[in-house]
Structures are given as C-alpha cells and as structure tokens.
Amino acid sequence: MAEVQQQADSGKGGKKRSKKMSTSLDMTPMVDLAFLLLTFFMLTTTFSKPQTMEINMPVKDVPKEEQIALKASNAMTIILGDDDKVFYYFGLGAPEENPEVIETDYSASGIRKVLISQRVKSNPKMTVMIKPMETSRYKNMVDILDELKITDTKKFALVDITDTDKQLVQTKIGQ
Amino acid sequence: MPKVKVKRTRPSLDMTPMVDLGFLLVTFFMLTATMAPEKAVIVDTPSSVSDIKIPDSNVITISIDKNDRVFFGVDGQNTRTALLDKIASKYGVSFNEQEAKTFSLISEFGVPVNQLKSYLALGADARRNFDKTSPGIPIDSVNNQLGDWVHQTRLTNPKVIIAIKGDQDVNYETVQQVISTLQDKKVNRFNLITDMEKRPTTL
Numbered sequence A: 001m002a003e004v005q006q007q008a009d010s011g012k013g014g015k016k017r018s019k020k021m022s023t024s025l026d027m028t029p030m031v032d033l034a035f036l037l038l039t040f041f042m043l044t045t046t047f048s049k050p051q052t053m054e055i056n057m058p059v060k061d062v063p064k065e066e067q068i069a070l071k072a073s074n075a076m077t078i079i080l081g082d083d084d085k086v087f088y089y090f091g092l093g094a095p096e097e098n099p100e101v102i103e104t105d106y107s108a109s110g111i112r113k114v115l116i117s118q119r120v121k122s123n124p125k126m127t128v129m130i131k132p133m134e135t136s137r138y139k140n141m142v143d144i145l146d147e148l149k150i151t152d153t154k155k156f157a158l159v160d161i162t163d164t165d166k167q168l169v170q171t172k173i174g175q
Numbered sequence B: 001m002p003k004v005k006v007k008r009t010r011p012s013l014d015m016t017p018m019v020d021l022g023f024l025l026v027t028f029f030m031l032t033a034t035m036a037p038e039k040a041v042i043v044d045t046p047s048s049v050s051d052i053k054i055p056d057s058n059v060i061t062i063s064i065d066k067n068d069r070v071f072f073g074v075d076g077q078n079t080r081t082a083l084l085d086k087i088a089s090k091y092g093v094s095f096n097e098q099e100a101k102t103f104s105l106i107s108e109f110g111v112p113v114n115q116l117k118s119y120l121a122l123g124a125d126a127r128r129n130f131d132k133t134s135p136g137i138p139i140d141s142v143n144n145q146l147g148d149w150v151h152q153t154r155l156t157n158p159k160v161i162i163a164i165k166g167d168q169d170v171n172y173e174t175v176q177q178v179i180s181t182l183q184d185k186k187v188n189r190f191n192l193i194t195d196m197e198k199r200p201t202t203l
Helices: A028-044 A111-115 A138-150 A163-174 B016-032 B077-091 B097-105 B113-121 B124-133 B145-156 B172-184
Strands: A051-056 A075-080 A086-090 A102-104 A127-132 A156-158 B059-064 B070-074 B161-166 B189-196
Touching: A028 B016, A051 A138, A075 A138, A075 A163, A086 A111, A086 A163, A102 A111, A111 A138, A127 A138, A138 A156, A138 B172, A138 B189, B059 B145, B059 B172, B070 B077, B070 B145, B077 B097, B077 B113, B077 B145, B097 B113, B145 B172, B161 B172
Parallel strands: A075 A127, A127 A156, B059 B161, B161 B189
Antiparallel strands: A051 B189, A075 A086, A086 A102, B059 B070
16 A cells, blocks of 8 residues: 655644655565565476486497406406495406405495505506496495596496306305 | 644555565576476485586486386477377377377376376376376386387487486396396486585595
C-alpha cells in the first residue's frame, strides 16, 4: 500500500512550511516474490557439473604376437580385495617368482606411500597393474585410479584378475 | 494554544536494498544454472581429485545403481528418437508416434527392450515407481542389450562420449561387464563420473 506521510497541521500563525510529499512504497510483496523465485531456482537447478575422470582401456583382441611383454622388474601389481583391502606385490606374480604380497589400505599412509616410494618413482618403466577382484567395490577402483592420479603414476592398466593372483591373496589372508 | 497532537508514526523499513539483492540473485540463478534433469535412479558416486568437467551435450550416461542395475541415458531428443527407430528395427518391435514421443522425453531408463513398450505406456508417476523395481538393461554375454544401445547411439551421433556413473557399492563384477561391453564395441576411452574431492597438498 502506498502511503502518504501525514503532515502535522501547523495550525494558524506558524511558519510557512514547504509541503513535503514523500511517497514510500511497501515492498514486502516484492521481496516475497523475489525470494520465492530465488528459492525455486536454487532448488531446481544443478549448480555444478559432475566431475569425471578419463580412462583409456587397451584395445581388446590384439593378437598375442603384437603384444609387448612386460618385464617382471618393471611390473607392480595391485590387487583390490573385498572389505576395502589392498594387496600389492612387485613383479608379474608368476608362481616361480614367489612374490611377497603385502597388505595395505587406501589411506594416505597406505598405498600412496608405496606409489611414491623410490622403487616405483625411480623406474620410469614401472607399470602398475590394477586387478580388482570380483568382490571389490566400484569405489575401490575409483579410489585406486585416484591414488595413481595423485601420485602422478602415468603407466597403469586395468587388468582382469588371474587365478594365481587369487591364490596369492588367499595364502596371504590365510597366514 | 493549539492542542498537542500525538504524532502518529509508523515504523517503516526501507526494503529497496533487499529487493535489489533478491532480484540480483534471481537473475544470477536464472542465467547460470541449468535445469536438473530427472534421474531415474539415485546413484551415490565415489569421489576423486579429477577436475575434468563433463561436457553439456553428446553424452551417454550409463548409470549403475547399488543393486547392480544398469540404466542408459543419452541427451538430445532428436538422438533419442532416431535411436529408438534403430533399436526397434533391430529387435523387430515397432513403436507408434506417441511412444516415440514419450521415449524422446525420458532422460534415463532401465528396461529390457521387450518391456520397453509397456514401460512407455505408463504415466510419468507410474514410470517413476517402476524405476524403483525395474530390472535394468541386460548386460550378460548372452543378451547384451547395453552394447546395442551404445552401438546404435554411436551410429546415430558419432560425437557422443560415454560416461559411467557407478554407485560406490556396486560390485566390480558388474562394472567389469559394462567396461568389457564397451570394449567389445570398440569404445576404449570413456569417463567415470565422480564427485569432487580436494587434492591432498602433501604426498
């Protein structure tokens, strides 16, 4: 409602006053409307676009002859187990190598320490193979890819787990 | 002597700055934000330090919810209409105009092709309810419909990029099946949708 300021009646004989006409508008409904719209837009919109991480998978069905063999000294294997467990060993995991399987976790002092250790960082040919077990969660996979990104490990591959790897983990758990 | 009149004053607040601020914010939100598309499933994505943003258009979203159901979504109404045509002829089902229209408006779905017709016949609310119990798109090796959806979409729109949006608790087995489906279709580069996480300052 628009209101006109009331003027005090000066009565007779007073000083001559200039007529002050100030109009003031009640803006409350306008504020109401503005904030209603504001709330509506805040609730219905997605503000940030989701993040993504890019991943390149090797081409399937490359004939055996064209594949380049990886040297055991340049390989590291990380196995993602159930219950958020991580196992890793150096080498290709052939039974005759008798690799030492070590259990660790996803924390900053866990697998990250291994990935920035001398043994990995000083060898530019070091390839990390990630082998998630069927019982591991999707989060584990993203976490490990994330760790590789944090530690700036460029050479890595997502590999299907083999039976020997499963056995290695089994014996490790059994110990 | 004139009578002393009680001065009537009403406390009044100047709301102009508040209105200014309000409308400034409204304008800002109207201009910057995009409508959140309706999601068929709730997916709680894991977080990563990666800071690549997903593009606005030409994206296939493959959502995997925590019950290992796979949902397929692609943006662009024209793409969806063309896609339905191709899938229909591939699987020998036909969709009338109404169903095609409904399909072009759905951002995400998770039903096998043989149930798609009845799914499209449902109303919006019924469809939302059905999404809670729908079986998802078959991805097993015998009946891999996800592969066909992806393949046909890429034929329809070659620029399309593929994003996998998996729930934290999904078994890796399902993810592996999705990835190997993509690899079978010669898709070797794809994105994983994650939440944002702060990069640790010290290693």
